[in-house]
Amino acid sequence: MGVYRFAECRDTSSNATYALRSNLIATRHIMKLYIAQATCSLAVQAVFNELELAPQLVHFDVFGKTTSDQSDFADVNDLLYVPALELDGETEPLTETITIASYIADLYPESGLIPKHGTLERVRMDQLLTFVATEIAQKHIPLMRKLMKPEGIAFQSNKLLSTYGKLDARLADGRSYLTGEQFTVADAYVWATMWHERSGVNLDHLKNLEAYIERIEARASVKKALRDEADLVAAHKERLAA
Numbered sequence: 001m002g003v004y005r006f007a008e009c010r011d012t013s014s015n016a017t018y019a020l021r022s023n024l025i026a027t028r029h030i031m032k033l034y035i036a037q038a039t040c041s042l043a044v045q046a047v048f049n050e051l052e053l054a055p056q057l058v059h060f061d062v063f064g065k066t067t068s069d070q071s072d073f074a075d076v077n078d079l080l081y082v083p084a085l086e087l088d089g090e091t092e093p094l095t096e097t098i099t100i101a102s103y104i105a106d107l108y109p110e111s112g113l114i115p116k117h118g119t120l121e122r123v124r125m126d127q128l129l130t131f132v133a134t135e136i137a138q139k140h141i142p143l144m145r146k147l148m149k150p151e152g153i154a155f156q157s158n159k160l161l162s163t164y165g166k167l168d169a170r171l172a173d174g175r176s177y178l179t180g181e182q183f184t185v186a187d188a189y190v191w192a193t194m195w196h197e198r199s200g201v202n203l204d205h206l207k208n209l210e211a212y213i214e215r216i217e218a219r220a221s222v223k224k225a226l227r228d229e230a231d232l233v234a235a236h237k238e239r240l241a242a
């Protein structure tokens with residue numbers, strides 16, 4: 001089973017490379033994306049949607065540990081975190097938000113979602129993605145889970161305030177997205193990890209960041225990611241209640 005593509009070929013120039021890549025992804029091996037509600041897997045969903053690709057989605061309930069297709073998620077990722085992408089013909093799924101999002105975006109270089117390997121722009125993109133993973137996403141998790149003492153909460157919250165402050169400053173020159181006018185995997189990742197309310201971190205003063213997130217939320221790819229997730233979570237809950 002291959003991945004279903006919304007439109008055969010989005011690119012009107014229909015150059016040979018693009019046709020080949022469309023074919024590659026249609027016949028090769030993207031199958032199932034495991035997601036969890038309101039988590040970093042939304043970044044990967046948004047990237048898939050930007051590319052008009054529709055892998056099968058499976059919801060993993062990180063608290064109840066069940067899946068929407070009744071499979072055992074421990075067989076996919078025994079560390080029990082999403083996102084995870086099962087690839088046809090591969091025994092080991094891809095994990096790690098950066099890896100999955102970059103892999104998909106790299107298959108479609110003409111999308112502009114990620115710069116080409118071997119360029120300084122790519123290194124800068126990897127820098128940004130690592131920054132989001134380590135300085136934002138992983139800083140939020142213990143706060144959101146209410147696992148910390150007051151000193152730890154203050155420490156992590158201040159880190160997050162500085163980190164988001166850096167992003168806000170970067171956007172101060174009026175650019176639409178973090179690296180300019182092009183929406184990239186880094187923007188998808190930042191959007192998916194805006195967990196400040198759940199973490200109790202007030203970002204109201206960061207107006208550039210606020211406007212930037214609104215711009216991202218207006219994108220069809222992001223709206224679709226939220227809709228798909230909500231539908232799948234509802235279906236999963238219904239099945240459990242039945």
Ligand SMILES: N[C@@H](CCC(=O)N[C@@H](CS)C(=O)NCC(=O)O)C(=O)O
Binds near residue numbers: 081095097141
């Ligand atoms: N290293 C992984 C971490 C992913 C991660 O923290 N996933 C969270 C959601 S954002 C999760 O599934 N947590 C479930 C759990 O740890 O119980 C990545 O960068 O993708």
